[in-house]
Amino acid sequence: MLQTDTPNVVYPHVYIHVPFCGRRCSYCDFAIAVRKNVPVDSFVRAVMAELVMREIALDATSLRTIYLGGGTPSKLGGPGLARLIDEIGRSAGVDKFSTFSGHREITIEANPEDITSQSAALWAAAGVNRVSLGVQSFDPGALEWMHRGHGAAAPRQAVQSLRAAGINEISLDLIFALPAAVRRDWTRDLAQALELRPTHLSLYGLTVEPKTPLGRWTARGDVVEAPEERYAAEFMEAHEQLRGSGFEHYEVSNYCLPGHRAQHNSAYWSGVPYLGLGPSAHGFDGSTRRWNAPAYAEWASRVGRGEDPREGDELLTQSERDSEQVYLGLRTSGGLPLRENELTTVAPWIEQGWAAVTEGTLRLSAQGWLRLDAIAATLTSIRSRS
Numbered sequence: 002m003l004q005t006d007t008p009n010v011v012y013p014h015v016y017i018h019v020p021f022c023g024r025r026c027s028y029c030d031f032a033i034a035v036r037k038n039v040p041v042d043s044f045v046r047a048v049m050a051e052l053v054m055r056e057i058a059l060d061a062t063s064l065r066t067i068y069l070g071g072g073t074p075s076k077l078g079g080p081g082l083a084r085l086i087d088e089i090g091r092s093a094g095v096d097k098f099s100t101f102s103g104h105r106e107i108t109i110e111a112n113p114e115d116i117t118s119q120s121a122a123l124w125a126a127a128g129v130n131r132v133s134l135g136v137q138s139f140d141p142g143a144l145e146w147m148h149r150g151h152g153a154a155a156p157r158q159a160v161q162s163l164r165a166a167g168i169n170e171i172s173l174d175l176i177f178a179l180p181a182a183v184r185r186d187w188t189r190d191l192a193q194a195l196e197l198r199p200t201h202l203s204l205y206g207l208t209v210e211p212k213t214p215l216g217r218w219t220a221r222g223d224v225v226e227a228p229e230e231r232y233a234a235e236f237m238e239a240h241e242q243l244r245g246s247g248f249e250h251y252e253v254s255n256y257c258l259p260g261h262r263a264q265h266n267s268a269y270w271s272g273v274p275y276l277g278l279g280p281s282a283h284g285f286d287g288s289t290r291r292w293n294a295p296a297y298a299e300w301a302s303r304v305g306r307g308e309d310p311r312e313g314d315e316l317l318t319q320s321e322r323d324s325e326q327v328y329l330g331l332r333t334s335g336g337l338p339l340r341e342n343e344l345t346t347v348a349p350w351i352e353q354g355w356a357a358v359t360e361g362t363l364r365l366s367a368q369g370w371l372r373l374d375a376i377a378a379t380l381t382s383i384r385s386r387s
């Protein structure tokens with residue numbers, strides 16, 4: 002039987018999954034709902050109904066971050082997205098986040114084609130102060146191959162509109178290691194991204210998921226994945242370029258200018274409680290993980306019937322906590338405190354330049370992060386035996 006929410010948990014971080022997209026990108030296997038006309042009102046109502054039904058009490062003084070991810074939250078439009086944030090604020094006892102004293106990081110993921118000066122102004126007035134922009138590439142051919150909904154010029158216009166509205170914390174998402182046949186110029190894309198002067202960049206290597214158009218193209222032999230060597234070369238090229246431009250590499254996929262780390266994402270990596278609302282949203286109350294029904298229609302219909310939309314949950318065992326601590330520690334620049342019996346295991350990694358140990362903490366280099374899964378598996382296996 003599914004558990005109810007643990008009572009009296011204070012959530013400093015809130016994630017809301019907004020599942021709507023205008024079309025499916027060729028590589029994407031996220032839980033999305035493709036809609037020409039987004040049901041904004043019923044979605045906002047359903048998110049708020051989930052909050053009430055689960056008897057979650059948000060508290061203004063403890064609330065640190067709100068993150069709207071997707072899908073494409075910007076598909077809620079200017080007024081719809083602003084209303085959702087206002088309603089979350091009111092449930093926490095805040096009339097308007099933009100006029101509330103104290104800093105809250107409020108991030109939305111957005112696609113460039115959805116950003117206008119009007120929508121950006123409404124988001125800023127609701128308290129949005131950080132936008133994660135799904136750019137992926139500036140190359141028209143690559144954008145078309147990825148089935149993206151924007152052209153090469155849209156990111157620049159989007160960034161101008163955000164800045165004009167006063168939103169200056171701007172992160173750009175880029176995908177690297179595209180198949181050679183796409184003929185994408187990674188060096189040029191990196192330079193164009195830097196020209197936009199973002200405070201943060203997230204870089205993701207393309208992975209082929211089976212139930213996607215890309216998965217089918219690859220299975221048919223129409224597309225050949227980038228080899229590991231090019232994956233590593235493009236990752237290292239970005240690393241050198243961004244480090245040289247003043248960015249710090251603070252998590253395997255994330256770079257920022259000093260003082261501009263993503264606070265919400267950093268909370269995930271430090272293992273503190275966070276609330277997940279919306280279809281497929283995951284949450285953690287400090288001991289139990291839970292996740293909602295992934296399909297939008299199923300989630301909405303359960304919430305509409307007054308039922309908990311939870312699809313499943315798991316109470317983390319000590320060994321799961323240990324392995325998670327290893328993985329989370331290694332993926333960030335904060336590193337992982339080492340145990341005495343691990344020193345001989347890590348010595349060859351240090352010799353190869355994959356890691357360094359300072360004051361008993363192991364920190365991976367960019368070369369080490371290319372081997373993150375193997376390194377984490379080795380340390381997890383040692384800890385499970387001791």
Ligand code: SF4
Binds near residue numbers: 022024026030031112
């Ligand atoms: S916009 Fe994002 S979530 Fe939507 S289909 Fe594309 S990659 Fe997936």
